[in-house]
Amino acid sequence: MERVEFISEEEVLLHEDGTRTETMMLNMGPQHPATHGVLRIVLHLDGETVVKAVPYIGYLHRGIEKLCEHITYQQCLPYTDRMDYIASICNNIGYILAVEKLLGIEDEIPERAKTAEVILFELGRIESHLVGIGTNALDLGAMSAFLYCFKERERIYDILETVCGARLTTSYPRVGGLPLDLPDNFEEIVRSFLTIFPKTLNEVDSLLTRNKIWIDRTKGVAVISAEDAIDLGLTGPALRGSGVPYDVRKATPYLGYENYDFEVPVANEGDAYSRYLCRMEEMNQSLKIIDQALDNLPDGPFIADLPDIVLPEKELTYTKMESLIRHFVIVYEGFKPPAGEIQHAVENPKGELSYYLISDGSGKPYRMRVRGPSFVNMQALSQMVEGSLVADVIAAIGSLDIVLGEIDR
Amino acid sequence: MSFDVEQAVGSLQNEFPQNIVNIKEYRNETTILIDKESINKICNYLKHNLDFTFLADLTAVDYLEVKSPRYEVVYHIHRFGPDCEENVRIRLKTELTDSEPTIDSVVSIWSGADWLEREVYDMFGIKFIGHPDLRRILMPEDYEPFPLRKDFDVRNREASKKSFEKALEDGTD
Numbered sequence: 001m002e003r004v005e006f007i008s009e010e011e012v013l014l015h016e017d018g019t020r021t022e023t024m025m026l027n028m029g030p031q032h033p034a035t036h037g038v039l040r041i042v043l044h045l046d047g048e049t050v051v052k053a054v055p056y057i058g059y060l061h062r063g064i065e066k067l068c069e070h071i072t073y074q075q076c077l078p079y080t081d082r083m084d085y086i087a088s089i090c091n092n093i094g095y096i097l098a099v100e101k102l103l104g105i106e107d108e109i110p111e112r113a114k115t116a117e118v119i120l121f122e123l124g125r126i127e128s129h130l131v132g133i134g135t136n137a138l139d140l141g142a143m144s145a146f147l148y149c150f151k152e153r154e155r156i157y158d159i160l161e162t163v164c165g166a167r168l169t170t171s172y173p174r175v176g177g178l179p180l181d182l183p184d185n186f187e188e189i190v191r192s193f194l195t196i197f198p199k200t201l202n203e204v205d206s207l208l209t210r211n212k213i214w215i216d217r218t219k220g221v222a223v224i225s226a227e228d229a230i231d232l233g234l235t236g237p238a239l240r241g242s243g244v245p246y247d248v249r250k251a252t253p254y255l256g257y258e259n260y261d262f263e264v265p266v267a268n269e270g271d272a273y274s275r276y277l278c279r280m281e282e283m284n285q286s287l288k289i290i291d292q293a294l295d296n297l298p299d300g301p302f303i304a305d306l307p308d309i310v311l312p313e314k315e316l317t318y319t320k321m322e323s324l325i326r327h328f329v330i331v332y333e334g335f336k337p338p339a340g341e342i343q344h345a346v347e348n349p350k351g352e353l354s355y356y357l358i359s360d361g362s363g364k365p366y367r368m369r370v371r372g373p374s375f376v377n378m379q380a381l382s383q384m385v386e387g388s389l390v391a392d393v394i395a396a397i398g399s400l401d402i403v404l405g406e407i408d409r
Numbered sequence: 410m411s412f413d414v415e416q417a418v419g420s421l422q423n424e425f426p427q428n429i430v431n432i433k434e435y436r437n438e439t440t441i442l443i444d445k446e447s448i449n450k451i452c453n454y455l456k457h458n459l460d461f462t463f464l465a466d467l468t469a470v471d472y473l474e475v476k477s478p479r480y481e482v483v484y485h486i487h488r489f490g491p492d493c494e495e496n497v498r499i500r501l502k503t504e505l506t507d508s509e510p511t512i513d514s515v516v517s518i519w520s521g522a523d524w525l526e527r528e529v530y531d532m533f534g535i536k537f538i539g540h541p542d543l544r545r546i547l548m549p550e551d552y553e554p555f556p557l558r559k560d561f562d563v564r565n566r567e568a569s570k571k572s573f574e575k576a577l578e579d580g581t582d
Contacts, residue, residue, distance in 0.1 A: 058547035065532075066556055066563065101436060230462050230489075233521025246463075246489055251496035340435050343466070343485055343500065354466060356483070360475065371466040371485075379524050408547060 013046055023051050026390070030059050034139040034394045037404025041381070041393065048389050053382045060408035068368040072334030073099050073175065076368065081169040083372060083406040087128035089120050089160065089170045090348050091406075096173045097254055098344035098355035102337045105176065108304040113177035114255050116302070118293045119190060120163070120172070121255070121346075122286040126197070127156045128349030128401075129279040136276070136398030137208060140217045145207045152200045155193050162189060175335070176310040177303030187294055194291060201283060209280070218272035222384040222396035225270055232383070233376045236351025237282065238400055241275035243268040248347035260289050272399035279401075309335040334363025350374055350401055372406040412488070412495050414439050417459055425451055438500060445482075445503040449513045452501075455486055456518050463487040464519035465498065469529045473559040480505040480535060482512055505535060514540040532557035551575055 013021050029040035038059035044052040064083065068076045080095040081088040096117075100106050134149030157167040162183050164172040173179070208214045224234070229242040239246055247264040249257040265281035267274035303310055311330055316323035339361040345354035351373025360366040377400050384396045418432060418439060428447035433440040443451055455461040466485040473479055484501040505512060514537035515522045526537045527546040534555040537543055545552065549572045554561055 058545075058549075061547040063556060066561070070563070104436065231520050233464050233519065233525075244489070244493065246493045246496075251489075251493060252498075341440070342436050342438060343498075345465070352465065354485070356466065356468060356485070358470060367470050369466070369468045369483075371468075375524065375528075376521060379521060 013051075021046060028393065030056075035397060035404075036135060036402060037407075039397075039402075039404055039407075043390065043393065045390065048391075050385050050388055050390060050393060053385050053393065055378060055381055057378070057404070057407050060404050062409065064409045065368055065370060068365055070364065072363045073337070073365060074331075074334060076365065077174075078169065078171045080370075081171055083370065083409055084128070084348060084350065084353070084374070084403050085168060085405050086131050086403050087124040087349050088168060089172060090124040090128070090346070091353065092170055092172050093117050093121050093124075093255075094344070094346040094348065094353050095355055096175055097346060098342065098357055099175050099337070101342050101344045102340070102357050102359055103175070103309065103335070104338070105304060105306060105309065108176070108306060110177055110301045110304060111256075111298045112182075112300050112302045113173070113304075115293050115297050116178060116182055116186075117173055118255050118257070118260070119290050119297075120160070122289050122293075123156050123159060123190075123193075125286050125349040126283050127153055129283050130156075132349070132398075132401035133204065133208075133276060133279055136272075136395070136401070137214070139394045139398045140214070142208065142211070142214060145204050148200055148204050148207070152197055155196070159189055159193060162186070174303065174310070176306055177301070179303070181302045187297065190290065190294060194287060194294075198284075198287065201280070205280060208276070215273065217391075217395055218276060218399065219269075221272045221388065221392045222399055223269070223271045224380055224384055228383065229270065229380070232380050234351070234380055235373050235376070236347070236349070236401075237275045237278040238351065238377050238380065240264065240266050240278045242270035248345050248352050252345065254344070254346060260292050262286075262289050272395050275399045275401075336361060336363050345371075348373055350403070350406075351377055370406075370409060372409065374400075374402040374404075374406045375409075378402050378407055412490060412497060414497055414499060417455075417461075417488070417497060417499055420459060421451065421454070424454060438498075440500045440502060442502045442504070445505060445512050448501075448503055449515065449518070452484070452486075452515050452518045459488065460490070461486045461488045461497075461499075462519075463489060464515070464521050464525075467515070467522055467525035467529065469533045469535055469557075471533060471557065471559045478504040478506040480507070480510055480533060482529065482535065484515070510534060511536040511538055513538050516540055531555070534558065549576070 024045045026043040026045055028043055029035045030038040040056040042054045043050055064079045080091040084091050130149040130153045134146040138146040160170055161167050164170050224242055226242045226244050229239050243266055245264050245266045250264055262285045265278050267277045312323035312326050317327045337359040339359055341358040343354050343356045345352050353373055354371040356369035357365055358367040381396060385393045428443050430442040465487045468483050470481045482503050486499055488497040514526055526540050529535050530543050531545045531548055532555060552568055552572050554568050
């Protein structure tokens with residue numbers, strides 16, 4: 001039939017004992033509960049063994065890079081939510097930092113805003129790892145771990161809702177700092193999360209880490225060596241699970257990460273279990289960072305004093321002519337970064353997220369390139385699963401922790 | 410003594426004086442513009458002699474009506490150093506003309522370039538010579554225009570309509 005022309009011919013395999021078998025094609029996805037979105041993988045199977053796995057992506061392509069060429073820098077922010085929607089706050093902060101670097105105003109950002117962004121960034125990391133571990137466990141049959149993870153994720157959403165009014169698509173900080181000061185009970189609710197969460201983390205740990213079935217399903221599965229991981233450009237837990245301690249927060253610190261005391265967890269086996277261990281330990285480290293940040297959360301201004309870039313206070317816009325004009329100009333024309341190009345990388349929960357921005361001196365980005373960690377990490381899938389069993393494909397996808405919104409952009 | 414960007418640039422200038430067109434420094438980032446014939450040679454040297462083992466990003470930019478040659482292919486290349494403590498990143502650029510948007514592939518140097526080059530082909534129509542599997546990656550396979558080119562008309566739905574109708578037709582037999 002014509003419509004399967006994109007799948008190559010079935011192969012005939014000749015085995016050592018002289019028997020001939022044919023490979024079978026299996027379409028996994030695009031609608032499949034364990035592909036974490038709309039991902040299609042064409043599996044060529046010899047019995048239950050995967051001979052070849054070819055991923056097809058693009059089902060969620062919305063052309064965000066193109067869209068952003070037609071709108072002002074501020075208007076791009078909501079689009080960044082829709083990439084890695086599991087940790088949208090991290091994408092937002094990454095984008096804001098890139099624009100601030102393009103404008104050259106990093107030194108003007110008040111400490112209060114930076115510290116708050118660190119707290120929110122690490123909450124985003126915990127949120128993403130909870131989904132990553134929870135769904136990975138769910139795919140492999142461990143329902144209860146998933147429920148524990150999602151219960152805690154709700155608490156983080158509650159915090160985000162208190163801070164910015166949205167749960168999933170946060171669009172939160174602004175270029176220059178925070179749009180509003182943090183709510184009065186911010187410290188209280190984050191502190192209460194810090195006391196509750198370690199208990200759940202322990203529970204998840206005791207449900208999985210020494211669980212025989214979990215170990216059987218993940219240890220030695222989807223292995224990737226350190227050399228291959230670097231060669232393929234993997235980042236995040238996928239790279240650190242193979243023993244390479246690369247973390248953007250340590251490598252090229254942003255938001256003052258050099259002042260926080262934390263470690264970069266590394267595991268050496270390069271299998272799904274190692275990546276799981278990295279994520280678990282990273283959550284502990286994130287808690288440590290949040291704790292330090294809360295201790296040092298300074299009072300004072302929460303947004304930079306940059307009249308050309310930052311909108312005036314709402315109250316002034318309604319009452320003062322000059323503020324209204326300023327508001328109008330910034331909204332209508334956008335602020336204009338000097339012509340030039342920058343790349344800014346942040347350590348997203350899933351790996352290195354970098355924005356490559358080119359300004360031609362106008363109020364709209366001339367080009368915005370997003371290097372999403374999932375897109376690059378996804379390339380490793382074929383290499384990870386070829387030669388293993390069909391059921392391990394599920395474990396591999398789960399352990400890579402991909403999100404299709406970011407792969408397809 | 411730790412390795413830094415100046416050392417990398419100095420070493421490249423010594424080794425390839427003819428191939429480097431210019432070097433720019435902006436907001437603490439170094440951009441090296443090289444001619445397109447030497448891309449494989451320089452990338453090989455960077456990876457094997459200077460230990461730039463990590464290709465952080467590969468993308469392209471269309472400068473239609475802004476400058477000529479029209480396209481730029483941009484490589485962000487990273488060196489971890491021992492224990493990932495040095496972290497030197499440089500940006501390589503090459504220019505491609507509108508009449509011949511082709512360049513040698515770097516997949517043989519960093520296999521992670523595979524999908525990144527496919528995406529550039531998909532979005533800009535730039536062909537990578539020597540790429541093992543240069544197909545569209547995000548757009549449908551029978552889609553004709555290249556969306557991230559500046560002369561792509563976002564309001565023109567014809568191409569999407571065509572590939573949607575074809576999919577419908579294929580699905581009804």
